[in-house]
Amino acid sequence: MRDAAASKGREPSENEIKLVIGASSAGTIFEWYDFFIYGTLAYILKDAFYDVDNETLGLLLVWSTFAVGFAFRPIGAVLFGFLGDKLGRKYTFLVTVTLMGIATAGVGLIPTVATIGIAAPIIVILLRVIQGLALGGEYGGAAIYVAEHAPPEKRGFYTSFIQASVAGGFVLSIAVVLACRFLIPEDDFVAWGWRVPFLLSIILLGISLWMRLKLSESPVFQAMKAEGQIAGNPFVESFTYPGNKKRIFVALFGVTGILTTIWYTAFFSGMSFLRGPMHVADLTVELILFVSGLIAMTFYVMIGKWSDTIGRKKPIMIGAVLTLLLLFPAFWGLGSLANPGLERAAAETPITVSGPQCTTDPFADLFDREQTDCGKVLETLTASGVPYTLEAGETLTLSAGGQAIAIDPAWFEDGTARREGIRAALGEYGFDFSKQQPGMGNILGIVAILLGLGMLSALTYGSVAALLSEMFPPRIRYSSMSIPYHIGAGYLGGFLPLIAGVIVASTGNIYSGLWYTWIVVAIGIVVLWWGVPDGPPRDFEDAPAT
Structure with missing residues (x-):
């Protein structure tokens, strides 16, 4: 690809476009693999890096560290958005993919909490910060790079490969874990084999850099540079350019808020729901998610191409409205299919708890607060996927189908003893926790x-790279697009596993965390309807937004 020709407006050839899409998508897959492998292995990392015997708290701590990476994505968006608008698209996302690969490999080298104590989670958090900064610059760079090479009539189709690559990173993380499981005995995988997927990041980094170094700068950026149109301060101009405040608000709440909560609910909530309260075997969960994710990747390309014909707004609106209607029924269906015995036992033998101060405090152990005895029982029931009914009472009682269950005082001294004791007692009434x-x-x-949830995600995500690229002026596009995207994806989506987990732990209802997604999507529908115009796709116009 010749820079001079590009700066004069020559359209890239078909082979050049294939290289642009292939290299950008591959790099995006590898970078999201690096970010998602932590979430995929959360059930092992909670024991490797956190010294707690409370199963719920251990998982919440892992999701908290997962969320740290997302919390720093907006800062990375500001930093690398500035560099991308000042120095160019290509070299900026070369830096981001390098940072991500090094940080991910670093997680695989950290000694466990049993070896170095509290230093282990501290180092993990620092590396997650680096990952978050890197990812804050990656998505915007890759999406804009492809969008600025694509002809307008194919922009949705070409950029949809970037959207599919995000799901591809999740699929690759599962594929690598599956390969390790088949090659490494289970006990060894839990003990040390989990490090292999992290260390593999070095190889993926080498491949990604090799591919991306073959690329030339975006023709749009070259033209702006040749004409002296580079932004002086892209961050400041993102908030002073006429109409841009409204565009950023709409991109944050009306576009990113919808797509990111649906995406993480479909993939991460689905995975932790099956693996956690439904007690489905780890290998089975990974195989199910791998197959579902691999098929779902094609949906993003289909929707992106469709949006070139009908516009960007309509698919997102359809997916968001369907999510409000289908989200809870979808997870109820997952529960009844994944563990019908647990559902049947709960229906035939309802569990009742009564006693004083029957509320749960998910972070009691972390902050050295005393959890009440009733709260400890409720926490164990919730973590086990057992629904219960609360009744008023002066003394703590636990009953199954009206039959009192003897409470062992040892349950309140040790979390493992409590979990095993309660599960054994409920096992007498048909509850199967194997x-x-x-x-x-x-x-x-x-x-x-899961494919249905994947389609909802594709409808709300497949056309987004094209839409966001079209919403903002080229001179500040990297910054203006990245800031709202990564605030939304970082906080509304990245904190979803943690927020949903806290809601479930606090209410005792394994489906209650879905309300977070439902509310964010409902708000997003209103903003999307108000802020994104109907009709066929169109390039950015200099006229201020009304």
Whole structure:
């Protein structure tokens, strides 16, 4: 690809476009792999890096550290957005992918909490900060780079490969974990084998750099540079350019808020729901998510191409409205298919808890607060996926189908003893807490539901790179697009596993965390309807937004 030709407005050839899409998408897959591998292995990392015997708290701490990376994405968006608008798209996302690869490999080298104590989670947090900064500059760079090479009539189709690559990073993380499971015995994988997927990041980094170094600068950026149109301070101009404040607000709440909460609910909430309260075997969960995610990747390309015909707004609106209607039924369906025995036992033998101060404090152990005995029982029931009814009472009682269950005082001294004791007692009433292996018919049903959730994600995400690129002026596009995207994805989406987990732990209802997604999407629909115009796709116009 010749810079001179590009700066004069020559359209890239078909082979050049394929290189642009291939290299940008591959780098995006590798970078999101680096970010998602932490979430994929959360169930192991909670024991490797945190010294707690409370199962719920351990997982919440892992999701808290997961959220730290997202919290720093907006800062990375500001930093690398500035560099991308000043120095160019290509070299900026070369830096981001390098930072991500080094930080991810670093996680695989950290000694466990049993070896170096509290230093282990502190180092993990620092590396997650670096990952968050890097990812804050990656998505905007890759999406804009492809968008600025694409002809307007194919912009949704070409940029949809970047959207599919985000899901591809999740799929790759699962594929690598599956390969490690088949090659490394289970006990060894839990003990040390989990480090391999992190260390593999070095190889992926080398491949990504090799591919991206073949690329030339975006023709749009070259033209702006040749004409002296580079922004003086892209960050400041993002908030002073006429109409841009409204565009940023709409991009944050009306576009990113919708897509990011649906995405993380479909993939991460689905994974932790099956693996956690539904007790489905880890290998089975990973195989289900791998197949579902791999198929769902094609949906993003289909929707992106569709948006070139009908416009960007309509698919997002359709997906968001369907999410409000189908979100809860989809997860109810997952529960009934994944562990029908647990659902049947809960219906036939309802669990009742009564006693004083029957509220849960998910972070009691972390802040050295005393959890009440009733709260400890409720926490264990919730972590076990057992629904319960609370009744007023002066003394703590636990009953199954009206039959009182003897409470062992030892339960309140040790979390493991409490979990094993309560599960053993409920096992007498038909509750099965062993690792579940659903039948093939049920597995196919689970995959179908996850594909449905994947389609909802694709409808709200497949056309977004094109839409956001079209919303903002080229001279400040990297910054203006990255700031709202990464604030929304970083806080509204990245904190979703943690927020949903706290809601579930506090209410005792394993489905209650879905309300967070439902509310964010409902607000987003209103903003989207108000702020994004209908009609076919169109390039950015200099006229101020009304």
